[in-house]
């Protein structure tokens with residue numbers, strides 16, 4: 137079985153909200169100085185899902201695919217250190233400012249070019265724009281089924297079985313391979329790479345493909361071909377002023393809060 | 404129908420679900436002052452009776468796709484049905500709720516129709532016939548305004564972000580049936596099991612008061628005092644993702660970006676740091692109250708009232724004080 141995991145590199149999400157900045161004119165997020173981009177959280181869970189399948193069937197090949205700038209190689213290397221076999225970096229100036237249709241076009245075209253892929257795993261949403269459409273998009277462009285928001289991913293006799301997280305419960309869905317699945321944090325913690333694996337991964341070659349390698353050009357990837365536009369990006373202002381309730385003892389604070397809530401007709 | 408805004412209505416227990424009524428209200432406001440009409444499509448089995456309800460909530464006309472194959476959501480089956488609907492009506496815009504159905508089906512439909520989709524919108528306006536949709540991104544830290552250039556413009560809309568119209572049963576509108584013509588041979592996805600997690604008491608997303616607790620509680624057993632406070636307030640209990648990931652509470656209790664979105668009158672956050680991804684699920688609350696031992700916790704920035712204290716020392720007395728205040 138050949139599994140491809142799509143891993144995106146995104147600005148570090150684990151920074152205090154106060155250091156989160158956007159450049160409104162450029163409609164871009166500006167990372168604080170010295171803070172390196174990281175792997176999108178759900179994508180690491182995708183790698184974990186693939187590695188669990190490989191644990192069960194060791195002849196499984198896991199390829200990590202990332203589209204982004206040269207630095208996205210770091211995301212690939214980390215995923216290789218988690219035990220994946222091969223890395224594929226899709227990088228090209230044409231890939232820089234794409235909408236989701238175009239992103240899915242690039243990723244699905246790469247899947248077609250790769251050797252006999254059975255299973256593509258994505259995160260439920262990338263932890264930058266939180267859009268949550270690329271996995272489904274890849275599936276549609278490949279003509280494959282998509283099983284989304286998985287907390288458990290299995291393959292039995294050529295059929296993918298995914299337990300999905302619903303708003304108020306779970307459901308199990310299955311479809312014959314090839315399929316795309318997207319995964320959520322309920323799947324469990326991604327494994328930590330061991331030192332030895334990190335060293336091995338550092339020596340691994342990562343394949344690099346450009347737009348031309350995929351047979352794509354500006355007619356598909358240019359600004360004109362976008363279906364979605366970004367009109368504005370801003371930080372919402374909150375006008376809340378917090379009144380800290382004082383008191384000599386914790387009990388008194390509690391009583392004072394209850395009184396405030398009662399005065400405000402909230403209880 | 405090239406000037407119709409099509410709302411994909413959802414039905415539960417023989418009635419239109421609240422988000423669908425909200426969407427119809429939102430669609431009506433978008434159509435205001437233009438020649439656009441609002442249509443509602445209902446997919447399911449035995450849903451025809453709900454069509455009049457959609458009209459009462461603001462649809463000019465309703466379309467019903469009634470087929471036993473649509474009894475429960477299956478992505479392949481529903482996609483086929485929606486493709487049929489889109490082909491017959493060619494609407495200018497299709498709005499889904501950001502629900503189990505919407506977040507799964509809307510992107511599928513968009514890619515199949517080679518158009519764009521905007522997920523999880525919280526504000527919508529119309530500019531020259533194009534939808535301008537505002538959506539939270541970067542874990543709730545930022546907002547983006549997006550537009551779709553191609554037709555139909557597809558979007559999913561967050562629950563409680565739009566006001567429904569007052570139900571008016573005197574409104575008239577045409578109800579038309581559309582034949583789904585499901586090709587079972589083309590259905591690859593099979594749903595084999597569905598497990599509901601219906602909470603007891605008030606539903607979290609509908610509750611007027613929510614008491615949520617976070618990792619600072621230290622263990623699942625400490626939810627007892629949280630339950631007691633919730634009981635005194637008639638509140639539903641929520642939790643942070645940290646708590647659900649630790650297995651202290653079921654996933655269905657999670658409030659936040661990837662959990663539930665709540666907008667109660669009163670939201671009490673106990674031992675929750677207030678990460679942007681958590682706030683993404685509760686910042687629509689009218690009043691937030693925080694109890695946290697860290698005076699610099701982010702949660703205080705969004706709160707109206709706060710107590711800086713070990714939760715273990717204040718929650719019990721707070722429950723008692725609430726009981727007294729309520730008692731008279």
Ligand SMILES: Cc1cc2nc3c(=O)[nH]c(=O)nc-3n(C[C@H](O)[C@H](O)[C@H](O)COP(=O)(O)OP(=O)(O)OC[C@H]3O[C@@H](n4cnc5c(N)ncnc54)[C@H](O)[C@@H]3O)c2cc1C
Nearest residue numbers: 617618619643644645659660661662674676680681696714
């Ligand atoms: C893509 C993504 C999606 C996410 N989605 C969600 C989501 O939907 N919902 C969500 O909640 N999170 C979500 N998160 C996680 C989020 O970033 C935080 O990690 C999480 O909300 C932290 O939970 P917490 O506040 O309970 O825990 P912590 O951050 O550990 O905070 C615990 C708090 O308790 C306080 N505390 C400790 N002991 C006491 C005590 N004795 N008395 C009083 N206070 C005490 C501490 O001061 C601290 O503020 C998401 C993260 C990512 C990256």
Ligand SMILES: Nc1ncnc2c1ncn2[C@@H]1O[C@H](COP(=O)(O)O)[C@@H](O)[C@H]1O
Nearest residue numbers: 142143203258259261262267268269270
């Ligand atoms: N540039 C990218 N490179 C690799 N994978 C990506 C990229 N963009 C999106 N993905 C995958 O698609 C998922 C959903 O992304 P999104 O639709 O942007 O929320 C991510 O979790 C990734 O698995």
